[in-house]
Amino acid sequence: MKVLQIDSSILGNQSASRQLTREAVEALRREHGAIELTHLDLDADPLPHLSGGSLAGANPAEADRAARVMDDFLAADVLVIGAPMYNFSIPSTLKAWIDRIAVAGKTFRYTTNGPEGLAKGKCAIVISTSGGEHAWGGPSEHQQSYLDFMLRFLGITDIRHITAAGLARGGDRRQQALEAARVELAAPLARAA
Numbered sequence: 006m007k008v009l010q011i012d013s014s015i016l017g018n019q020s021a022s023r024q025l026t027r028e029a030v031e032a033l034r035r036e037h038g039a040i041e042l043t044h045l046d047l048d049a050d051p052l053p054h055l056s057g058g059s060l061a062g063a064n065p066a067e068a069d070r071a072a073r074v075m076d077d078f079l080a081a082d083v084l085v086i087g088a089p090m091y092n093f094s095i096p097s098t099l100k101a102w103i104d105r106i107a108v109a110g111k112t113f114r115y116t117t118n119g120p121e122g123l124a125k126g127k128c129a130i131v132i133s134t135s136g137g138e139h140a141w142g143g144p145s146e147h148q149q150s151y152l153d154f155m156l157r158f159l160g161i162t163d164i165r166h167i168t169a170a171g172l173a174r175g176g177d178r179r180q181q182a183l184e185a186a187r188v189e190l191a192a193p194l195a196r197a198a
């Protein structure tokens with residue numbers, strides 16, 4: 006089973022989402038035995054923003070990296086995505102990754118019946134963290150609902166959402182939120198590929 010782990014938090018060892026993506030990968034190992042893991046750290050190794058030059062293939066090194074990122078995405082059976090909330094949305098580095106994998110003709114296409122996702126058969130485990138608490142799809146939430154929509158747009162329908170919210174609220178709230186996320190991680194995560 007090929008697993009693609011994507012981290013985007015800028016908080017290093019203090020990051021809740023990084024801790025939880027690690028634990029999700031460990032849980033997948035326990036569930037499925039040997040896994041083939043590719044780790045994309047978008048803080049340590051961010052992708053350049055998509056530009057006119059990117060579309061024209063002006064920079065061969067950038068084009069090679071984009072091709073590798075697409076290959077890793079297409080090859081993955083399971084995606085483990087760490088998505089902290091930054092300014093009510095996802096980190097721009099994670100958006101830059103989405104801009105590289107959402108490619109017409111490769112991961113989606115437009116048909117006379119509307120758009121069709123082509124990245125079918127994958128499972129996505131989306132681990133969302135936030136300092137505050139935000140209702141799904143509400144005016145301040147452009148994180149989980151966006152990722153859910155985007156993954157479905159690309160053809161991924163098997164999506165597990167793990168949430169640790171209210172991490173900045175003080176008191177025991179952080180610990181409680183992390184424990185609740187761990188309970189969710191303890192349930193079977195992905196069907197065997």
Ligand SMILES: Cc1cc2nc3c(=O)[nH]c(=O)nc-3n(C[C@H](O)[C@H](O)[C@H](O)COP(=O)(O)O)c2cc1C
Pocket residue numbers: 014015016019020021022023088089090091092093094134135136137138172173
């Ligand atoms: C640059 C930045 C922007 C943030 N913006 C928000 C926000 O809009 N809403 C919110 O609830 N928390 C916000 N936070 C808090 C983070 O979501 C929270 O610290 C979360 O734990 C980050 O995930 P991580 O621990 O994996 O880094 C922000 C944090 C940072 C560093």
